[in-house]
Amino acid sequence: MFNVLSELEKFRAEDIPYSRVLSSMCTTPLPIALKAHELFIETNLGDPGIFAGTWKLEQKLIKMLGELLHNPNAKGYICSGGTEANIQAIRAARNVIRRERKIDRPNIVVPESAHFSFEKIGDILGVEVRRAKLDEEFKVDVASVESLVDENTVGIAGIAGTTELGQIDPIDELSKLALQLGVPLHVDAAFGGFVIPFMNKPYPFDFELEGVTSITIDPHKMGMATIPAGGILFRDEKFLNALIVETPYLTSRYQYTLTGTRPGTGVASAYAVLKHLGYKGMKQIVDECMRMTALLVEEMTSLGFEPVIEPVMNVVCFKTEKAEKIKEELYRRRWVISTIKNPRAIRLVVMPHVTEEVVKGFISELKSVLRSV
Ligand SMILES: Cc1ncc(COP(=O)(O)O)c(C=O)c1O
Incomplete structure (x- = not known):
């Protein structure tokens, strides 16, 4: 047979x-992550009225991630990975800024070391991606960021754990710049989000810095959860709300996620790892x-x-x-x-x-x- x-x-x-x-x-996911994954294998967070328990669990996990990132009130969701998280962060920033003022051709300023997901962002969202220079330590040069910002800039980004070198940009300086210029600052901590808070030397990179608007943090990287599990968190709910579309035939009235159907497995496995460890x-x-x-x-x-x-x-x-x-x-x-x-x-x-x-x-x-x- x-x-x-x-x-x-x-x-x-x-x-x-x-x-x-x-x-x-x-x-390799932790064994506890695999067990949690199995338990939630058929869940669909795209229809939260059916999977009310899974949805509640997601809210708990977001609170835990918010606490880890110095803001228990942060709002967000668990997505497919760092790419989606970055797309959503920039989409939200563009939508919020576009509502506040007239923008002809939106642009964002990211470090030269930014992950290639920002290329996709430029293409999908129709924003120009400007690349700021790095210093000799491969950290973004804040003066170069500043020089690239203009009246059409809808956001700047810093990387907390660059893909190639694992370097951390001077997020504190970027935060000051963002506040001074009145632009959102997205921190891509897809990798570093589950490393930096546990390192002996402190590197300020998260919501404790006032200018940080959003953070990407991926459970399926150093969070040892099962794939797919990315995370996007916003300081202010208005950014999440700027992503909303109506969902007439589902158990919810609206959705702020990029994908419709989405697994609860990442939520469960990430939650299990954090609780367990x-x-x-x-x-x-x-x-x-x-x-x-x-x-x-x-x-x-x-x-x-x-x-x-x-x-x-x-x-x-x-x-x-x-x-x-x-x-x-x-x-x-x-x-x-x-x-x-x-x-x-x-x-x-x-x-x-x-x-x-x-x-x-x-x-x-x-x-x-x-x-x-
Ligand atoms: C800093 C950073 N951001 C974003 C991503 C994209 O994440 P994903 O592959 O989960 O979409 C990566 C992937 O390695 C990354 O290192």
């Missing part, structure tokens, strides 16, 4: 396990990721590599002209890393699945690769 499950298993076996992946910002447990995981990052730096330095910047969080890049070759050869051996172009470097993301054993295995494979490239 034809067995579809064994067919599925064959496809799945072709995937590379996370234990050989040092390029992704996603990771608590602040202390999350901190232990972040501490361990930082310890593994330091170990990687030590091992890589002894192989002659130099980091592009001293790692700020659990992402680290090492300069090499052979970056592409190394990446390709590792991939042939079923190890996955990524590269950056400026400067040419290999990029390693040290997620919770990157244990000491993984680091040792990776370094040993890399040594062999270096002999062949």
Whole structure:
């Protein structure tokens, strides 16, 4: 008899396990997240009257995330990921500003280091995306941001945990600038949102800074929830309300989400992880990721590599002209890393699945690769 499950298993076996992946910002979900996911597998938050319990849970989770980000009154929802969260943040900012004043051709100012989701935003929302320069530490240059802002600017953005280098922009300075110019400030903490609050050194990046209007924070990255689970939070409900459309045939009267049908699994799994680990447990995981990052730096330095910047969080890049070759050869051996172009470097993301054993295995494979490239 034809067995579809064994067919599925064959496809799945072709995937590379996370234990050989040092390029992704996603990771193996915690076991408690998987249990929660299963329990909510058929839920649809697009119809909250039917899934009233799931909807209540989402409100609780948003409050928890708000508390983590210094604003228990923040409003938002759990979405498909950082891309959707960023789209919605900029869409809301554009709509709010457009209501307040006449805008001919809206633009936003983002760091050169911003994630490629901002390219999509420009295209989808019809806003011009202006890229501000970075300083020598790869943080956005606030003077460059200021110089790009004009009367058509509907928002500026800062990144708390850049995709390539894990750098944190000077969000406090951007916040001051945003208040001074009267423009919304979106903070993309898709990755850093579940790292920075647990780090030993404080980096102000969230709603404690008065100018911060919205924050992207993704449970399916360092929040160890199941995919898909992104998060978008607004300081002020008027931004969420600026996204509303009517939903005549559903159990709700209106919707502020981008997608219609949307899973409750991300809500349940993210909630389960946070409740299960608590602040202390999350901190232990972040501490361990930082310890593994330091170990990687030590091992890589002894192989002659130099980091592009001293790692700020659990992402680290090492300069090499052979970056592409190394990446390709590792991939042939079923190890996955990524590269950056400026400067040419290999990029390693040290997620919770990157244990000491993984680091040792990776370094040993890399040594062999270096002999062949
Ligand atoms: C800083 C940042 N923002 C946004 C995103 C996009 O997130 P997603 O892939 O969940 O849409 C990423 C992805 O890595 C990211 O690093």
